[in-house]
Amino acid sequence: MKQFFFVFALMCLLSCNTDDRDYETIAVAIPEMMSKSEFRKSVEVQAAKSSINVGKIYAYEDLIFITDAFKGVHVIDNSNPTAPRATAYLKIPGNEDISIKNNHLYADSAMDLVVFDISDLSNVQVIDRLEDVFSVYDYRIPSEAEYADFSNYDFENNVVISWRIVQERREIVDNSLLVFNDAAFSTAAESSVGVGGSLARFQIINDYLYTVGTSALSIFNISNLANPIFENIQYAGWNIETMFYADNYLYLGGTNGMYIYSLENATTPKYVSQFVHWEGCDPVVVDGNYAYLTLRGGNTCGQLESVLEVIDITDKTNPTLAARYFLDNPYGLGFKGPTLYVCDGTSGLKxxxxxxxxxxxxTQSFTDIHAKDVIPLPNSLLMIGEKALYQYSYNENALQLISTYRLN
Structure with a gap:
């Protein structure tokens, strides 16, 4: 009996003595990796794909580009707006944004900048790659993950291409994991320039390409379009999500506020001021003395309230809140003349x-659609949602639908 009690006690010490207060079951994101050498060989031009995982939207001449978040870019021929047609797919692992000038398309590919010649859509070519120019890039940890496990990740030689989610029971005090969702880790001739939506992180201004990451602003000299030169990188602010250009100023939208930078010196943007707001996802557009920004709450963006804020920027050194309007779950926005278009997510376009x-x-509301971002062009409005690309004409100060292009 004594021997049995000893064995039982030993077994309890090894397996029964568990304090649930010290453990929890969590969703852990495990990075799926690729070597940098393989990663850089994987960029290619492919045939058009019918199904599109919607990212961001960009317009250039008669073309529309829709990014397939962190995978590539869909190219759509919009020469006939009543019947847009997919023509090609640019496979660009790690891509989030693009910008185009004179048939030269610039795209991020994780830590690199890739340049395409799109002058002939039947023969798109990769013509340059600047390696390791983005020292900070977004790994986009899945929203359902509570932690990301980088214990087997080689920051110098590997690139994260996807994620695997596993449920693990771990000690709460385990510090071997890196937290959290959406984190980022450091390691004058006439020309044709495209235009992005309000969710863009890329802007071409004269001979320079400006790109913004979570906290870094990178500047590239593109006076030689085929061979851009990495000019400068500087701290831009905290958790930057979007960038808008107006009247020689850059307006950066971050989760904690709007940052204003002067481009008096094109290669070294100068910090002017910051408008601080409560935490929320924050695209911004600017017209004259007012900036318009949306704050989306109720999720990882921060607060519960979702609003449209109007900021008086008459004095760039001291932006102030002028008005606030409540919305449901706003995303992108844009304007044309006296009209402001606001994408209110599942509540449609307002x-x-x-x-x-x-x-x-x-003045109008389209409630039966999902609205994510808009590009107000001179003759039409482009709007993208989760499942469709919509085009509208400006008829007598009211929008009228031209076409609906199903994305998936």
């Missing part, structure tokens, strides 16, 4: 008269 920015008047 149209406002901003003749008086302090008293916006809603």
């Amino acid at each position: 149209v406002f008269d901003k003749t008086n920015p302090l008293e916006l008047q809603q």
Whole structure:
């Protein structure tokens, strides 16, 4: 009996003595990796794909580009807006944004900048690659993950290409994991330039390409379009998500505020001021003395409230809140003349008269669609949602649908 009790006691010491307060079951993101050498060989031009995982939208001449988040870019021929047609797919692992000038397409590919010649859509060519120019890039940890396990990741030689989610029971005090979701880790002739939506992180201004990461602003000299030169990198702010250009200023939208930079010196943007708001996802557009930004709450973006804020930027050194309007779950926005277009997610597209920015008047609402971002072009409005690309004409100050292009 004594021998049995000893064995039982020993077994309890080894397996029964568990304090649930010290353990928890968590969703752990395990990175799927590829060597940098393989990664750089994987960029290629492929046939058009019918199904599109919607990322961001970009317009250039008669073309529309839709990014396939961190995988590539869909190219759509929009020469006939009533019947847009997919023509090609650019496989670009690690891609989030693009920008185009005179048929030269610039795209990020994780830590690299890749240049394409798109002058002949039947023969798109990769013509240059600047390696390791982005010292900070977004790994986009899946939103359902509580932690990311980088214990077997070689930051110098590997690139994260996807994630595997596993449920693991771990000690709460385990510090071998890196937290958290959406984290980023350090390691004058006439020309044709495209335009992105309000969620863009790339902007071409004259002979320079500006790109913004989570906290870094990178500047490239593209006076030689085929061979850009990495000019400068500088700290930009905290958790930057978007970038907008107006009147020689860059406006950076971050989760904690809007940052204003002067481009008086094109290669070294100068910090002017910051408008601080409560935490929330934050695209911004600027027209004259007012900036318009949306804050989306209720998720990892931060607060519960979702609003459209109007910021008085008459004095760039001291931006102030001028008005606030409540929305449901806003994303991107844009304007044309006195009209402001706001994508309110599952609540659709909302149209406002901003003749008086302090008293916006809603003039139209499209509630039966999902709205993510817009590009107000001279003759039409492009809007993208989760499942479709919509095009509208500006008829008598009201939008009229031209076409709906299903994405998946």
